[in-house]
Amino acid sequence: xxxxxxxxxxxxxxxxxxxxxxxxxxxxxxxxxxxxxxxxxxxxxxxxxxxxxxxxxxxxxxxxxxxxxxxxxxxxxxxxxxxxxxxxxxxxxxxxxxxxxxxxxxxxxxxxxxxxxxxxxxxxxxxxxxxxxxxxxxxxxxxxxxxxxxxxxxxxxxxxxxxxxxxxxxxxxxxxxxxxxxxxxxxxxxxxxxxxxxxxxxxxxxxxxxxxxxxxxxxxxxxxxxxxxxxxxxxxxxxxxxxxxxxxxxxxxxxxxxxxxxxxxxxxxxxxxxxxxxxxxxxxxxxxxxxxxxxxxxxxxxxxxxxxxxxxxxxxxxxxxxxxxxxxxxxxxxxxxxxxxxxxxxxxxxxxxxxxxxxxxxxxxxxxxxxxxxxxxxxxxxxxxxxxxxxx
Numbered sequence: 001x002x003x004x005x006x007x008x009x010x011x012x013x014x015x016x017x018x019x020x021x022x023x024x025x026x027x028x029x030x031x032x033x034x035x036x037x038x039x040x041x042x043x044x045x046x047x048x049x050x051x052x053x054x055x056x057x058x059x060x061x062x063x064x065x066x067x068x069x070x071x072x073x074x075x076x077x078x079x080x081x082x083x084x085x086x087x088x089x090x091x092x093x094x095x096x097x098x099x100x101x102x103x104x105x106x107x108x109x110x111x112x113x114x115x116x117x118x119x120x121x122x123x124x125x126x127x128x129x130x131x132x133x134x135x136x137x138x139x140x141x142x143x144x145x146x147x148x149x150x151x152x153x154x155x156x157x158x159x160x161x162x163x164x165x166x167x168x169x170x171x172x173x174x175x176x177x178x179x180x181x182x183x184x185x186x187x188x189x190x191x192x193x194x195x196x197x198x199x200x201x202x203x204x205x206x207x208x209x210x211x212x213x214x215x216x217x218x219x220x221x222x223x224x225x226x227x228x229x230x231x232x233x234x235x236x237x238x239x240x241x242x243x244x245x246x247x248x249x250x251x252x253x254x255x256x257x258x259x260x261x262x263x264x265x266x267x268x269x270x271x272x273x274x275x276x277x278x279x280x281x282x283x284x285x286x287x288x289x290x291x292x293x294x295x296x297x298x299x300x301x302x303x304x305x306x307x308x309x310x311x312x313x314x315x316x317x318x319x320x321x322x323x324x325x326x327x328x329x330x331x332x333x334x335x336x337x338x339x340x341x342x343x344x345x346x347x348x349x350x351x352x353x354x355x356x357x358x359x360x361x362x363x364x365x366x367x368x369x370x371x372x373x374x375x376x377x378x379x380x381x382x383x384x385x386x387x388x389x390x391x392x
Contacts, residue, residue, distance in 0.1 A: 003319065003325055004325045004326055004329040007315075007319065007325055007329055007333060008329060008332065010312065011312055011316075011332060011333045011336070014305070014308055014309055014312055014336040015332070015335060015336060017295075017298075017299050017300075017305060017336070018309070018335055018336040018339035018340070019339075020295050020299065021299070021305075021339055021343050022339045022342065022343070023188065023192075024184060024185050024188030024189065025184065025188065025339075025342055025343050025346050026188075027187065027191040027192065028183075028185075028187045028188050028346055028350070029187065030187070030241065031187055031190060031239075031241050033144065033241075033242045034147035034148055034150075034151055035147060036143075036147070037143050037144075037146035037147040037149075037150055038150055039068065039069050039072060039146070040072060041072065041126045041127065041142075041145075041146040041149060041150065042072045042073070042124060042125045042126045042127075043072065043073045043074075043125060043126070043127050043128070043145070043146075043204075044073075044074050044076055044119050044125040044127075044129070045063050045066075045073060045074065045075045045076065045129045045131060046076050046077075046078065046112070046115040046116075046119075046128055046130050046131070047059060047063070047075065047076070047078070047090075047095070047130075047131055048080060048111035048112055048115070048130070048132070048133065049077055049078065049079055049080065049082070049086050049090070049111075049133035050079075050080050050081060050082060050086075050108075050133075051082050051084050051086060052082075052084075052086050052133035052134065053082075053084040053086045053089050055133060056077065056086050056090050056093070056133050057089045057090070057092070057093040058136070059131065059132075059133055059135050059136070060075055060077065060090055060093035060094060060095045061093055062135070062136045063095075063131065063137060064093075064094050064095075066137065066139055066142050067139045067140055067142070067143065068142040068143070068146075073142060074125075075095040075096065076095065076096045076098065076115060076118075077090040077095045077096070077097045077133075078097075078100055078111040078112075078114055078115050079099045079100065080108075080110070080111040081100065081101055081102065081106055082099070086133075087099050098114060098115070098118070100114055105218075107218055107220075107222070108200075109217050109219070109222035110218060112130065112215060112222070113215050113216075113218075115128070116128065116210045116215050119207060119210065120207065120210055120211055123207070125207055126149065126206065126207060127146075127149055127204055127205060127206050128204070128205050128207060129141075129142070129145065129202075129203070129204045130202075130203040130205075131201060131202065131245060132200070132201040132245075132247055134163075134247050134248055135163075135201060135202075135245050135246065135247045136163055136245070136246050136247075137202075137244070137245050137246075138158075138242075138243055138244040138245070140242070140243060141158060141202070141244075143243075144156075144158065144240040145158075145204040145240060145243065148238050148240060149206055153206070153238040154205070154206045154208070154209040154230075154235045155198070155203070155204065155205050155206070155209055155230055155235055155237040155238065156203075156204040156237065156238045156239075156240050157186070157196050157197065157198055157199055157202060157203055157204070157237050157238070157240065158202030158203075158240045158243035158244060158245050159183055159186065159202070159239075159240070159241055159243065160178060160182050160199040160201050160202050160244075160245055161175070161179075161182070161244055161245070161246045162174055162175040162178060162246060162247070162248075162249050163246040164248050165352075165353065169360050169363050170249070170367070171249045171250075172353055172356065172357065172360045173361075173363065173364060174249045175249075175351050175352075175353060175357075176344075176347055176348060176353060176357055176361075177302065177347075179347045179348075179350040179351035180302060180343065180344070180346075180347035180350075181302070182199060183241065183350050184343070184347055184350055185296075186239040186241065187239065189239065189292060189296075190238065190239040190241075192288075192292065193236070194236060194288055194289050194292035194293075195230070195231050195235075195236040195237040195289055195292065195293060196236075196238065196239035197223075197224070197227045197237055197293070197296055198223040198224065198226060198237055200222070200223035201245050201247060202243070202244075203223070204240075209230070209235060212233065213229055213230055213233045213235065216229070217229065219266060219269075219270065220263075220265070220266030220269075221263075221266040221269075221270050224267065224270055224297070225270065227293070228274060228278065228293055228297070231290055232281075232290070236289055264301065264371055267301075270297065271298055274297060275294060275297045275298040278290055278294035278297060279291070279294040279298070282294050301371070302344075303364060303368030303372075304368065304372065305336070305340065306337075306340050306344075306364075306368070307368060307372075308336070309336035309337040309339075312333050312334075312337070313333060313334045313336070313337040315333070316329065316333030316334060317330055317334070344361070348361075
């Protein structure tokens with residue numbers, strides 16, 4: 001009985017995470033889009049860019065081709081600490097450009113703060129949209145945002161997907177991961193009427209939201225940081241499933257190494273610092289919004305959850321075969337692994353990869369161990385904007 005109790009204590013965190021993921025999976029059906037939007041909503045499309053001369057022109061042209069009245073949208077590029085022709089190319093493509101240079105205050109968060117402050121001071125727009133500099137956007141993006149803003153949304157997140165899913169097995173795994181993390185969970189959280197969170201690309205904020213909750217997020221995960229700040233202010237981020245933004249994901253190991261170190265390391269640091277306080281405040285305030293944000297922050301990347309679930313299930317089966325634990329204990333310990341299979345299967349169905357998605361999952365254990373090694377080896381954090389190396 002003592003071994004049973006100890007095993008269940010070890011299993012409890014994975015069981016709780018599994019219950020959360022199963023709930024979101026069950027609620028991941030396709031949502032209905034909002035009614036037709038009034039085209040008078042004015043949007044300022046902000047593109048923070050650091051040395052993006054190679055792709056900024058394509059992004060600006062994609063934004064200028066949005067199906068929205070030209071008089072009700074503007075494109076504003078923040079060329080931040082650039083050493084190339086990003087600003088000139090963006091102007092030539094038709095964007096307004098602000099060039100920013102600062103020796104120490106470097107990073108995407110600072111570029112966004114400049115754009116938000118200018119938008120608030122000018123007061124022209126009804127909402128600000130953030131799109132990364134290497135992104136293609138769905139032509140109906142602003143219709144999806146406007147429909148929700150007009151229903152009362154104060155912040156909206158589009159689906160953030162992959163522009164080059166077939167480039168390599170790495171980009172296919174990232175495509176699957178984003179289908180799970182953004183689409184599946186976004187749909188589920190939207191049905192629960194909690195915050196779907198911010199993903200850094202394809203974000204929309206009502207101008208009043210930026211006035212009410214000043215942007216003071218400058219870490220490596222500034223999107224996650226600001227999304228939590230909105231939640232603490234009682235503002236949930238709506239999810240726009242039919243609106244998509246797509247960016248290139250790096251295909252090679254060399255190009256993806258520094259990117260993964262920043263993303264994974266930054267998220268772990270944020271979870272360690274903010275997960276506990278979020279959970280405490282959610283319980284004290286009886287806030288479903290904060291409870292969900294705490295669950296999202298404290299839920300590890302799916303690969304790490306899967307690794308833990310597999311080890312737990314194997315250990316439980318071994319102890320059961322040896323007669324050390326009861327069958328019910330082994331069964332409960334296997335539930336996280338069962339949830340993982342259901343969660344991933346739903347993700348594959350949403351990813352558009354088809355049977356190839358299942359084949360690429362064979363590489364997932366290697367990919368997870370590689371990511372874990374990067375996190376364990378990471379050095380002191382830096383807020384500097386390190387441009388992701390593109391595959392040539």
